[in-house]
Amino acid sequence: MLRVEGLSKHFGGFTAVNNVDFSLEKGEILGLIGPNGSGKSTIFNMLSGTLEPNAGSIQLDGKEIAGASPHAICVMGVGRTFQIPRPFRRLSILENAALAGYYGQAGAVTRAEAWRSAEEALELVGLPSDAEASVDTLGAAGLKKLELAKALATKPSLLLADESLGGLDHSEMDQAADMLKNIREELGVTIIWVEHIMGVLMRVVDRVMVLDHGEKIAEGRPQEVATNPKVIEVYLGSEAEETAAAANRD
Ligand code: ADP
Numbered sequence: 521m522l523r524v525e526g527l528s529k530h531f532g533g534f535t536a537v538n539n540v541d542f543s544l545e546k547g548e549i550l551g552l553i554g555p556n557g558s559g560k561s562t563i564f565n566m567l568s569g570t571l572e573p574n575a576g577s578i579q580l581d582g583k584e585i586a587g588a589s590p591h592a593i594c595v596m597g598v599g600r601t602f603q604i605p606r607p608f609r610r611l612s613i614l615e616n617a618a619l620a621g622y623y624g625q626a627g628a629v630t631r632a633e634a635w636r637s638a639e640e641a642l643e644l645v646g647l648p649s650d651a652e653a654s655v656d657t658l659g660a661a662g663l664k665k666l667e668l669a670k671a672l673a674t675k676p677s678l679l680l681a682d683e684s685l686g687g688l689d690h691s692e693m694d695q696a697a698d699m700l701k702n703i704r705e706e707l708g709v710t711i712i713w714v715e716h717i718m719g720v721l722m723r724v725v726d727r728v729m730v731l732d733h734g735e736k737i738a739e740g741r742p743q744e745v746a747t748n749p750k751v752i753e754v755y756l757g758s759e760a761e762e763t764a765a766a767a768n769r770d
């Protein structure tokens with residue numbers, strides 16, 4: 521359902537994503553992993569239209585979408601979450617999701633349909649659909665769930681989930697992983713799931729793609745990738761850098 525070829529993005533003289541190819545089958549969950557700064561969010565930003573690629577092609581169901589506007593891409597069926605949730609603070613939880621359902625679905629949507637898609641999405645992620653509840657009542661895990669609900673309220677065929685586990689504790693991470701799996705089963709939606717840690721992602725995804733410095737360095741089934749020497753080196757390398765940075769701070 522998705523075919524990406526030669527995707528590149530430069531910021532000035534810096535290459536954030538370099539000539540990346542990958543494709544997705546309908547109903548698949550692809551894990552996109554790599555150290556901080558390896559280009560994961562930049563790929564999502566190009567897939568969802570937030571950034572225009574410098575080169576490459578992105579075909580969704582055979583249709584070229586590279587460079588189209590975020591709204592057009594959303595309406596064509598690509599829903600995304602953001603790594604840093606920024607809900608409308610003065611709107612309720614349900615209103616936030618309903619807004620996504622109203623403006624992000626294909627075709628003309630009535631208010632009633634928008635509310636219904638919002639309620640369904642909130643139920644799927646396990647949030648209260650109390651119209652009065654303020655987004656300020658949500659903690660880190662709740663805000664991540666609301667991101668997911670907003671994306672689902674647009675009725676996507678492809679869901680892009682960016683760092684859904686950031687700021688969560690271990691049991692919340694497990695719950696979030698099961699939730700994505702459940703969403704795929706219930707809705708038949710295809711998912712790309714970005715995470716900088718491998719952890720729980722590896723037990724949920726069908727396939728993993730690993731980025732390092734903007735380049736694809738490995739792709740395959742989770743067990744294969746986890747034992748790939750190149751991947752181990754990149755992860756140990758980045759851990760060593762983080763440990764050194766932490767030591768320098770102390
Ligand atoms: P990841 O999501 O894998 O942590 P990103 O895709 O956010 O990484 O970033 C990849 C690289 O591109 C990083 O070095 C980051 O600093 C840089 N980058 C991302 N967005 C911009 C931007 N808008 N302008 C300049 N540099 C950027």
Ligand code: MG
Nearest residue numbers: 560561603683
């Ligand atoms: Mg990122």
